[in-house]
Every structure is written in structure tokens, then in C-alpha cells.
Amino acid sequence: MAKTTKSSSARKAPARKTAAKRGASRAATKKILKPSSSKVLSPKVLPGELVTLLDLMRYGVSRFVEAGVVFAHGTTDPVAEAAFIVCEVLHLHPDQFEMFATARVTAHEAAKILALFDKRIATRKPAAYLVNKIYMRGLPFYVDERTIVPRSFIGELLDSHFGGNVEEEGGSLIDDPLNVMRVLDLCTGSGCLAILACQSFPNATVDAVDISPDALAVAARNVADYGLEDRVSLYEGDLLDAVNDARYDLIITNPPYVDAEGMAGLPRECLHEPSIAFDGGDDGLDIVRRILDGAKDHLTPDGGLLCEIGRGRDVLGDAYPNLPLLWLDTEDSDGEVFWIPAEAL
16 A cells, blocks of 8 residues: 555544545555465564574583582583583584584474573583483493593593694603503593594504493494404403403503592582592592502503592592602693503512
């Protein structure tokens, strides 16, 4: 309809339309409002809606902080935790978050993300358990409640201190990674470190030991996922007893090392994990002592032990004052992993 300019008199006494004219007017109105079949209408975005990946991540951060969620399972802060969940729902690698940060999500995707945020808060289960996945050194691994959620600094140290390049910062603790032929991973859990060792030492075979058959079932799945059945052998047993008299060029281990006080104060998130994976006895060193005392008999002359013990450095130093332990730092840790060569044991 053509728009007309209304005069003051017209406003006072508007013209009356006949029934025919009113019908024609309604028909014209319908024709104008009816969208064509080829036109796609974008949904309206109201103020405050969660539209992009970044919006959802920010919302997750706020929810997690408000709820007092603890982060100690592959992520160390609410930003990384929220981004991990967002990416997992959207089938993205966490490294791709920034690339897609301003991309819009569908209503269905947003609902799934928000449901996971709610579940993370309500259950206090680690996000890795909720999505059955964790990343180490950028690689995805399957994980569930049969084993501890892997979070070890050893993976980073394999890259930074075992590459054979003595000119790099920190130097290399071995001459040539190609000469490492046999590796032992004690307390393997989900098998992540054993698999990373295969990546760091391409000529090596790896024996992976755990006392828990449930944990070994998870490890077997990860080994199969990476097609490493011919290089990684899984053994159920009690530490070094499981490998008899075998000797290795390298022993790596992230054993239970939480002391009694720490066990009593574990956050709710950690209570979903097997307690055997944490409990290191009164001072946290029960398992570490056994490894130190027996490692020499299972190392080649040029081999060494790489062991993570968390924040037990002072306690270990008091227990073994004469051992020349080399404490190694990573991007996120200071002196939580030590190295000792076979000749010094």
C-alpha cells in the first residue's frame, strides 16, 4: 500500500473504508508479510544470550568460580576447564578454541555445553571423566573412573630433557634418544606416559606396570587406539616385582605420593578417582622408597630413573640426604620431578 500523509483534519475525521476496500487492504498486507520460500530468516539474538564459543566459555568460567570448583585434572584454572568442555562438545581440539572463539553455536550445541557445565558443578566429577577424554602433550587419551585422570609433568620433560640436544636450555640427560631401547613405566595407570615414551624414543619397547587390573584395561584401550600393541607390553603386578630381572635404559614413574594429611584433605573432585593412585603412606614416600631401593637392579649402566613426587622434595631430601638427585622444572612445576642416573643409585 502507498503511504499517505495524514493531515490534521484527516486525524480528526478519518475516511471510512468500504468492506471491499478493507478486504483488499488485508489481502495486500498478507502478501507483503509472507516471506518467499527462498528467504532464510536468521534468529533474533536477544541481549545477554550465549551465542559464540567465547560467550559460553565466559559463562562457564563464571559458573565454576561461583561454585568453587577445583581444577587439578589436566586443567589448572576455570578458563582452561570451560574451554576444554566447549571444545569437546563441538568436536574441536582445545588448541582450536581461539580459531573458532567468535563462531556461533547452534541451540542444540549450547544446550549440551550448558548441561555439561551443570553436571561438572553438581557432581564435582573431573571434566575428563564426564567426556572420557584427556589431553597430554596435545594427544587425546581415553579415561574413565577405573583409573586416575593422568596429569604428569614427565611428558613435558621427555620433550625438553631427553631429546639428545645438549645445547638446548637445560641440556639433555641422554646422548641420543635413538639409543634408548627399553623403557619401564611404573604405575602406568591409563598408559599415557608409556605411549608418550614410544613417541620420544622411536626404537624403544616399553613395559608398563600397574597393580590395578582396571587401570590396565584402560591402558590397553589407549595402546590399541595408537596401534602400539607391538611396542607396549602391559604387566599387572607390584612395582618392580612384575618385571622379574629385566633391565631398562630408562625407568619413568608417577607413583602415589600423597601423604596422610593430604589424603584427609582431598577435594571432592579427587574422591571420584581410585584412592590407591594417591596414597603414598604417612609421609607420601612409601612407594617412592621401594622404587628407589630397587631401581638400580633394573637399570642398564647408562640408564636412569625419572620420578615424579609432587611437593615431597624436602621430605625425600631428608630421607635420602646422600643421593645426588637432580630436580627438574617444567612450565608449570618447580622441583616436583627428579632424575638420578643408575651409577648414582
